[in-house]
Every structure is written in structure tokens, then in C-alpha cells.
Amino acid sequence: MKIISYNIxxxxxxxxxxxxxxxxxxxxxxxxxxxxxxxxxxxNTSIFDNLGYNHYWFPxxxxxxxxxxxxxxxxxxxxxxxxGLNPIDExxxxxxxxxxxMSIISLYIPSGNDMMKxxxxxxxxxxxxxxxxxxxxxxxxNLIICGDYNICHHEIxxxxxxxxxxxxxxxxxxxxxxxxxxxxxxxxxxxNFVQEAHHYSWWSYRYNARKxxxxxxxxxxxxxxxxKQEIKNAYLMPEVKYSDHCPVVLEIFQNxxxx
Numbered sequence: 001m002k003i004i005s006y007n008i009x010x011x012x013x014x015x016x017x018x019x020x021x022x023x024x025x026x027x028x029x030x031x032x033x034x035x036x037x038x039x040x041x042x043x044n045t046s047i048f049d050n051l052g053y054n055h056y057w058f059p060x061x062x063x064x065x066x067x068x069x070x071x072x073x074x075x076x077x078x079x080x081x082x083x084g085l086n087p088i089d090e091x092x093x094x095x096x097x098x099x100x101x102m103s104i105i106s107l108y109i110p111s112g113n114d115m116m117k118x119x120x121x122x123x124x125x126x127x128x129x130x131x132x133x134x135x136x137x138x139x140x141x142n143l144i145i146c147g148d149y150n151i152c153h154h155e156i157x158x159x160x161x162x163x164x165x166x167x168x169x170x171x172x173x174x175x176x177x178x179x180x181x182x183x184x185x186x187x188x189x190x191x192n193f194v195q196e197a198h199h200y201s202w203w204s205y206r207y208n209a210r211k212x213x214x215x216x217x218x219x220x221x222x223x224x225x226x227x228k229q230e231i232k233n234a235y236l237m238p239e240v241k242y243s244d245h246c247p248v249v250l251e252i253f254q255n256x257x258x259x
Contacts, residue, residue, distance in 0.1 A: 003032070
């Protein structure tokens with residue numbers, strides 16, 4: 001079973017660049033998208049119907065901003081939109097599908113780059129999403145949380161940890177939050193397989209950052225400890241360039257009882 005997470009940075013742009021062909025070639029069972037920047041009625045969803053996917057969208061109320069989506073080959077038992085807090089949900093940042101014995105979340109944590117205006121909101125989001133996950137863990141097993149966390153966890157996850165130590169995305173408080181989040185009972189699936197530095201999932205459009213591999217690893221697929229024995233592989237796809245991010249992939253052994 002292949003699960004892919006991808007901050008597409010504008011799904012209409014991605015479609016125009018050939019995203020559907022890439023999906024058809026790679027055949028993910030589940031594709032979690034972030035930063036779709038569109039309302040469902042603005043998306044040519046017939047493309048995904050034709051590819052055999054059920055699709056669910058949770059856009060921001062603000063036009064051309066944020067928003068998440070999930071494509072899945074199997075129809076979910078339940079779909080949950082948001083976490084029940086208006087300031088967060090109106091930006092379209094959390095979408096969950098429940099399968100028979102597995103739940104998948106598409107997550108888009110806010111950027112705190114505008115540290116005067118948005119950093120406090122980012123911490124507000126992080127606190128409440130943490131509490132939300134703790135709550136749903138009481139009723140759901142086998143949780144997989146895919147998305148753009150907008151945080152590098154360790155120094156090996158960022159090309160220049162010294163110069164970025166005071167920038168949002170690599171602040172000590174943000175990195176500590178990732179540690180606490182993992183301690184809820186999650187595995188950073190990529191780091192479960194790859195321990196080396198210089199593997200990134202986002203590059204600035206400026207200064208030839210991607211060409212020079214001056215990036216940040218801010219996109220994750222976090223997997224419940226209960227699924228540890230099912231994890232087959234996890235990797236990044238830096239060669240895929242429909243966005244300033246690249247896809248993050250998880251492959252798991254699929255038992256019939258799981259879906």
C-alpha cells in the first residue's frame with residue numbers, strides 16, 4: 001500500500017503541469033495534498049474520477065489560500081473535516097479519512113515566516129492540533145498523519161542550521177514540539193530508514209536553492225507505533241517538481257484487516 005503526501009502549492013497549477021499523469025504513473029493508494037489553493041468547484045475533479053479515486057477537499061475560506069485534500073482508491077467509512085475550532089478550520093488545514101482499521105490525516109501546519117503576524121497563530125495551531133490528536137487516539141488506532149509540518153526537527157533536516165536557528169521552522173520551541181508529538185506514539189517514517197543529512201522536501205524558489213540542494217525537510221508522514229511492523233519503506237521524491245516541495249512516500253504492508 002502506497003501513501004504519498006505532497007504540498008502541491010496550487011493544485012490547478014499542478015494539474016496544468018501534468019500532475020494527473022504523475023498520479024497515473026505512480027498509482028498511490030492514498031494521496032494527501034496540502035496548499036491546494038482552490039475551492040472544489042475550481043478544480044477539474046473529473047480527472048481524479050477517471051483515475052479511479054474518491055476525493056475529498058477542505059479548502060480555506062480565503063480565496064487562493066491554504067486548503068487540503070485527500071484522494072483514495074477505497075471509499076472511507078468516515079470523513080472528518082477540521083478539528084472543531086473555527087480560527088483553524090476556516091483556513092482548511094486538517095482533513096481525516098477513516099478506513100476499516102486505519103485513519104489518515106492530511107495536515108498543513110501554518111508557516112510562521114511572518115513572525116510578527118503569524119508565529120503566534122502557528123503556535124496556537126500546534127497546541128490545539130496536539131490536543132486534537134491526543135483526543136482521537138482514544139478512539140482510533142493506526143493513525144497516519146501526512147503533511148507539511150513547516151518545521152525541521154533536527155540539524156540534519158536543514159541545510160544551514162546555524163543561520164536559521166532564529167527563523168520560524170527551526171526555532172527551538174518548534175523543534176521541541178515535534179519531539180513531543182513523536183512521543184505521543186509516532187514514528188518519523190523517513191528517518192526510520194534514512195539517517196543521513198542533505199535530504200530535503202522544500203526549497204526556496206530563490207537563489208537556485210533546489211539546484212544546489214539548499215533545502216529544508218518540513219514534510220513528514222508520521223506513523224503510529226502500532227504500525228511499526230507494517231512499514232515497508234519511506235522515501236522522498238526530489239525529482240518531482242510540480243511544486244517548491246517534493247512528494248513524501250510511505251509504503252506499508254497491507255493486511256486485509258487493515259482497510
